[in-house]
Amino acid sequence: xxxxxxxxxxxxxxxxxxxxxxxxxxxxxxxxxxxxxxxxxxxxxxxxxxxxxxxxxxxxxxxxxxxxxxxxxxxxxxxxxxxxxxxxxxxxxxxxxxxxxxxxxxxxxxxxxxxxxxxxxxxxxxxxxxxxxxxxxxxxxxxxxxxxxxxxxxxxxxxxxxxxxxxxxxxxxxxxxxxxxxxxxxxxxxxxxxxxxxxxxxxxxxxxxxxxxxxxxxxxxxxxxxxxxxxxxxxxxxxxxxxxxxxxxxxxxxxxxxxxxxxxxxxxxxxxxxxxxxxxxxxxxxxxxxxxxxxxxxxxxxxxxxxxxxxxxxxxxxxxxxxxxxxxxxxxxxxxxxxxxxxxxxxxxxxxx
Amino acid sequence: xxxxxxxxxxxxxxxxxxxxxxxxxxxxxxxxxxxxxxxxxxxxxxxxxxxxxxxxxxxxxxxxxxxxxxxxxxxxxxxxxxxxxxxxxxxxxxxxxxxxxxxxxxxxxxxxxxxxxxxxxxxxxxxxxxxxxxxxxxxxxxxxxxxxxxxxxxxxxxxxxxxxxxxxxxxxxxxxxxxxxxxxxxxxxxxxxxxxxxxxxxxxxxxxxxxxxxxxxxxxxxxxxxxxxxxxxxxxxxxxxxxxxxxxxxxxxxxxxxxxxxxxxxxxxxxxxxxxxxxxxxxxxxxxxxxxxxxxxxxxxxxxxxxxxxxxxxxxxxxxxxxxxxxxxxxxxxxxxxxxxxxxxxxxxxxxx
Numbered sequence: 001x002x003x004x005x006x007x008x009x010x011x012x013x014x015x016x017x018x019x020x021x022x023x024x025x026x027x028x029x030x031x032x033x034x035x036x037x038x039x040x041x042x043x044x045x046x047x048x049x050x051x052x053x054x055x056x057x058x059x060x061x062x063x064x065x066x067x068x069x070x071x072x073x074x075x076x077x078x079x080x081x082x083x084x085x086x087x088x089x090x091x092x093x094x095x096x097x098x099x100x101x102x103x104x105x106x107x108x109x110x111x112x113x114x115x116x117x118x119x120x121x122x123x124x125x126x127x128x129x130x131x132x133x134x135x136x137x138x139x140x141x142x143x144x145x146x147x148x149x150x151x152x153x154x155x156x157x158x159x160x161x162x163x164x165x166x167x168x169x170x171x172x173x174x175x176x177x178x179x180x181x182x183x184x185x186x187x188x189x190x191x192x193x194x195x196x197x198x199x200x201x202x203x204x205x206x207x208x209x210x211x212x213x214x215x216x217x218x219x220x221x222x223x224x225x226x227x228x229x230x231x232x233x234x235x236x237x238x239x240x241x242x243x244x245x246x247x248x249x250x251x252x253x254x255x256x257x258x259x260x261x262x263x264x265x266x267x268x269x270x271x272x273x274x275x276x277x278x279x280x281x282x283x284x285x286x287x288x289x290x291x292x293x294x295x296x297x298x299x300x301x302x303x304x305x306x307x308x309x310x311x312x313x314x315x316x317x318x319x320x321x322x323x324x325x326x327x328x329x330x331x332x333x334x335x336x337x338x339x340x341x342x343x344x345x346x347x348x349x350x351x352x353x
Numbered sequence: 354x355x356x357x358x359x360x361x362x363x364x365x366x367x368x369x370x371x372x373x374x375x376x377x378x379x380x381x382x383x384x385x386x387x388x389x390x391x392x393x394x395x396x397x398x399x400x401x402x403x404x405x406x407x408x409x410x411x412x413x414x415x416x417x418x419x420x421x422x423x424x425x426x427x428x429x430x431x432x433x434x435x436x437x438x439x440x441x442x443x444x445x446x447x448x449x450x451x452x453x454x455x456x457x458x459x460x461x462x463x464x465x466x467x468x469x470x471x472x473x474x475x476x477x478x479x480x481x482x483x484x485x486x487x488x489x490x491x492x493x494x495x496x497x498x499x500x501x502x503x504x505x506x507x508x509x510x511x512x513x514x515x516x517x518x519x520x521x522x523x524x525x526x527x528x529x530x531x532x533x534x535x536x537x538x539x540x541x542x543x544x545x546x547x548x549x550x551x552x553x554x555x556x557x558x559x560x561x562x563x564x565x566x567x568x569x570x571x572x573x574x575x576x577x578x579x580x581x582x583x584x585x586x587x588x589x590x591x592x593x594x595x596x597x598x599x600x601x602x603x604x605x606x607x608x609x610x611x612x613x614x615x616x617x618x619x620x621x622x623x624x625x626x627x628x629x630x631x632x633x634x635x636x637x638x639x640x641x642x643x644x645x646x647x648x649x650x651x652x653x654x655x656x657x658x659x660x661x662x663x664x665x666x667x668x669x670x671x672x673x674x675x676x677x678x679x680x681x682x683x684x685x686x687x688x689x690x691x692x693x694x695x696x697x698x699x700x701x702x703x704x705x706x
Contacts, residue, residue: 138460313693315684
């Protein structure tokens with residue numbers, strides 16, 4: 001369980017989802033939002049390992065347009081930023097980070113927009129897996145499923161290879177609801193949360209073997225990178241030449257030694273407004289309020305404002321999201337309909353996206 | 354039916370109601386709002402008589418803080434403004450206007466924030482009543498009740514004194530619902546809309562008799578008034594000394610010769626958000642939209658914005674009102690609950706009032 005090697009937190013901050021519209025925008029994706037007054041998702045991700053023994057300074061891989069959103073002081077103080085010249089999905093992004101590190105460095109790859117409520121459980125799992133990662137294994141931290149979710153990939157565990165660590169039997173795509181329930185009934189499945197631990201050398205070696213063009217592009221882009229202060233700017237042409245693929249397809253499903261560590265760590269990706277209602281503290285009538293809210297005789301609502309005063313009276317089970325220039329109202333449980341709204345706005349080329 | 358005398362439209366613009374919060378504010382009451390893109394309520398009131406034969410230039414009695422909201426061109430071009438130094442209810446406000454006019458002038462007193470869809474019916478009723486007003490009668494234009502409303506006073510008509518004109522039998526206070534239904538069943542009742550026609554001399558004479566302090570204050574305030582361009586500023590101390598009372602109590606219920614002209618003129622005071630839903634055009638699913646609205650699979654909603662984009666999806670029978678700094682959501686049919694919300698905000702001394 002000892003953890004002598006330094007682990008580099010590698011934070012992927014390239015996302016630009018619209019599932020939390022109207023709060024998340026292309027100019028301010030979810031990782032830069034503060035949902036409950038305890039820091040942005042990115043800051044919470046940085047805080048997870050900041051000051052912990054055995055961890056080095058963080059590497060943040062992000063889009064060039066978002067660099068200014070990453071704090072230069074506080075939790076962002078000792079971060080190095082790798083600015084993606086264009087989006088090529090996660091495998092090339094991680095290859096850039098791996099190329100900036102010594103072969104033997106362990107990389108703890110984390111999305112920048114997830115909640116992990118139980119930090120200790122998470123860090124204990126990383127510490128437990130570190131010796132295997134040093135030995136060339138790819139570790140994925142699996143989330144205990146809390147329901148038959150259809151929005152996540154699942155990981156089926158195989159034989160035990162150490163206490164609490166299992167060889168991955170297989171990765172499975174986002175299932176339909178019945179299949180997901182089958183996984184839960186069968187047991188032995190975790191959600192794939194996109195949180196990984198491996199050495200830089202193992203990653204680049206595996207990429208070289210299964211996706212040599214990608215490895216070559218990352219190497220070339222970093223070889224010709226410009227540096228300015230804390231920022232590394234990989235060569236745009238070299239990186240643009242890279243195939244686009246996820247780490248799951250390009251590496252995790254192909255590598256030889258892949259293990260899963262199931263962890264019960266209070267994880268959420270806040271993938272929807274419904275998920276945020278679940279996550280936030282509620283009053284006695286199951287209302288969650290963020291911002292300046294007046295709620296008269298309402299129950300079961302999420303009322304969220306990052307600007308205007310929002311008053312609701314006598315309404316139940318609504319998601320009400322208000323920003324300075326857009327307001328959205330949906331029944332709770334239907335937050336997937338945000339997609340429909342965003343599609344309508346895209347068709348109009350609406351500036352609120 | 355001839356109407357030889359010039360009639361002065363006297364528009365009372367002193368209101369500052371909160372029933373249409375968050376759109377109406379103390380700094381911008383209902384009469385200065387444009388609900389459907391066809392001008393503010395005040396402009397619609399001015400338009401009612403503008404350019405009509407027999408009508409003179411309008412007199413607008415308003416609070417000093419709202420003078421700047423009254424247009425200096427267009428419909429407001431030839432208006433004279435009497436700026437109330439303080440609020441003393443309608444009877445003293447009308448006394449100021451009467452003091453500015455010749456004794457024989459007819460005053461058509463109108464609130465500034467009502468809708469009258471059938472202009473012709475209204476003007477015909479005024480023309481029919483003008484000879485009686487010249488003969489010293491007080492005329493009130495009664496609205497045909499469309500339901501057992503409890504928010505209005507009722508007028509019971511007595512004997513017919515000319516075609517379509519009746520002596521007022523009595524004014525009755527806002528009734529409860531059962532009483533209101535009784536009035537409807539009995540017939541012979543109109544709503545009191547606060548629209549009056551009488552001569553300046555008859556008004557001041559009656560006031561002198563039943564409320565001499567009020568008549569004296571108005572006379573003194575106008576005698577010492579300052580004038581600047583189109584504005585008349587009555588003396589503040591003299592007007593502040595006036596008792597405060599409504600024209601209904603101070604004059605209409607006391608005068609000898611009081612008649613009602615029931616008119617079916619498409620009247621609404623837009624006294625609530627529900628009333629606005631009734632009034633506006635609706636789509637095939639009974640939705641009324643004002644502003645930039647996206648409505649997916651919703652029905653029976655009023656969605657009103659004077660700024661932000663508002664998107665609703667899968668919700669029914671809601672009132673959704675959005676301004677740049679406040680959003681309100683209520684079930685349709687419960688717009689009286691705006692009061693509860695405004696009370697909560699008053700208790701917090703909230704700036705959005």
